Amino acid sequence: MSQSTSKGFSRREFLRGSSAAAAASSVASTAIGQDTAVAPQVVTGETSITLKINGESKTAKVEPRTTLLDMLRYQFDLTAAKPVSADGSSGASTVLVDGRPVMASSTLALSVAGKEITTCESLVDDEVPRAFVEHDAQQCGFCTPGFVVAVRAFLNQHPDATEEQILAGLNGNICRCGTYANVLQAVVSLVKGEQNG
Numbered sequence: 001m002s003q004s005t006s007k008g009f010s011r012r013e014f015l016r017g018s019s020a021a022a023a024a025s026s027v028a029s030t031a032i033g034q035d036t037a038v039a040p041q042v043v044t045g046e047t048s049i050t051l052k053i054n055g056e057s058k059t060a061k062v063e064p065r066t067t068l069l070d071m072l073r074y075q076f077d078l079t080a081a082k083p084v085s086a087d088g089s090s091g092a093s094t095v096l097v098d099g100r101p102v103m104a105s106s107t108l109a110l111s112v113a114g115k116e117i118t119t120c121e122s123l124v125d126d127e128v129p130r131a132f133v134e135h136d137a138q139q140c141g142f143c144t145p146g147f148v149v150a151v152r153a154f155l156n157q158h159p160d161a162t163e164e165q166i167l168a169g170l171n172g173n174i175c176r177c178g179t180y181a182n183v184l185q186a187v188v189s190l191v192k193g194e195q196n197g
């Protein structure tokens, strides 16, 4: 069966030409990729990293699988952030990395090398935990350190937040004891400047 077109260009030739063009295109994009791509870095075994934790320079030895939470708890005895959920869905492991809240349970320690970590331990004299106490915003207290860090980060960005904004801003933190109403009161009191004493 003839596959020639009216211009004398066969289907087979067309396919062969397409393949050659695709191959050429592939080589070209590979060459471009080689120019611009960053070679992946493979890390195995223990690696020494330096970082700042609560204002102090620290060195840690971590494996690729070591989470920020495990590093904080087992190398620096900072146990305020809690291992409630490995995927961070509870918010109990909230810490700040360069001022931004992250879930330490789902953050690899290697990824925070050179960064500044703030944990709830450094907020002991902050107005946020004081407001939690004054408004009875905890029961078992297991979620509280994560809440305190999250509230601190939220208020740094939204000092004049409304109740709706507060609820939306803290929706990544879960309290099994159900202290949400009191947490809200505590944060509202901070927005109103009632915790300055």
Ligand code: FES
Pocket (backbone or CB within 6 Å): 137, 138, 139, 140, 141, 142, 143, 144, 174, 175, 176, 177, 178, 179
């Ligand atoms: S106070 Fe118990 S989980 Fe929040």
